[in-house]
Amino acid sequence: MIVFDEKNLVIFSVPKTGTTSIENAIGGKASLVVRRPPTMKHMPVGNYKRFFRPMDQEFGRDPEFMAVIRHPIDWLGSWYRYRFRDELIGQANSTRPHSFDDFVREYCKPDPTPFANVGSQFRFVMIRQHTKIGVDHLFRYEAQEAIRGFLVDRLGFNFTLPRLNVSERIPLTLSSPVEAQLHETKADEFWIWEQARTTAQP
Numbered sequence: 001m002i003v004f005d006e007k008n009l010v011i012f013s014v015p016k017t018g019t020t021s022i023e024n025a026i027g028g029k030a031s032l033v034v035r036r037p038p039t040m041k042h043m044p045v046g047n048y049k050r051f052f053r054p055m056d057q058e059f060g061r062d063p064e065f066m067a068v069i070r071h072p073i074d075w076l077g078s079w080y081r082y083r084f085r086d087e088l089i090g091q092a093n094s095t096r097p098h099s100f101d102d103f104v105r106e107y108c109k110p111d112p113t114p115f116a117n118v119g120s121q122f123r124f125v126m127i128r129q130h131t132k133i134g135v136d137h138l139f140r141y142e143a144q145e146a147i148r149g150f151l152v153d154r155l156g157f158n159f160t161l162p163r164l165n166v167s168e169r170i171p172l173t174l175s176s177p178v179e180a181q182l183h184e185t186k187a188d189e190f191w192i193w194e195q196a197r198t199t200a201q202p
Helices: 019-029 045-051 053-058 072-082 100-107 121-125 144-155 176-185 187-195
Strands: 002-004 009-011 064-069 137-140
Touching: 002 019, 019 144, 045 053, 045 064, 064 121, 072 100, 072 176, 072 187, 100 176, 121 187, 137 144, 137 187, 176 187
Parallel strands: 009 064, 064 137
Antiparallel strands: 002 009
16 A cells, blocks of 8 residues: 555555556655555555544545556466465465466355455455445556556656566466356456556546
């Protein structure tokens, strides 16, 4: 989570959406950068509103919220590759023994086992019992220039976005039946990605 108090902006760190690159590029000029623990760095919007909104109101602040989300299949592929790394071999959350189809099928279950338990982008950015988008500026990860353009305009300084925390490029194939299952069971994930912006301006 990155806070620019003077610019009235909070940037949420949805996991596996490139926010470490944003943090690296602009964090030095932020009022606050939450890097650890992971539960704080990757705090969902609803939790922020529950715990920090009263403090914002106490100090007369009403920040706008920004987040980036990724196409669901691409996002799951990033998680799969990240958990495929050597350091996790033998651990419950390692994807090494499983195919990408296995991973996605398990993710589709109501209570996935640890290797496929990666959360939800939809739940991360939604509020009011998942009935309302909780951020003012929601971007698609795929629109990197739009993300940078928005931040340059909003923050008032130029920067480039480095590529950081890039997982090993393992070729992944998702079979048609499993992709159909994903669309059916996780329709909300595709819906929220469709709502995200691809341009710097609304």
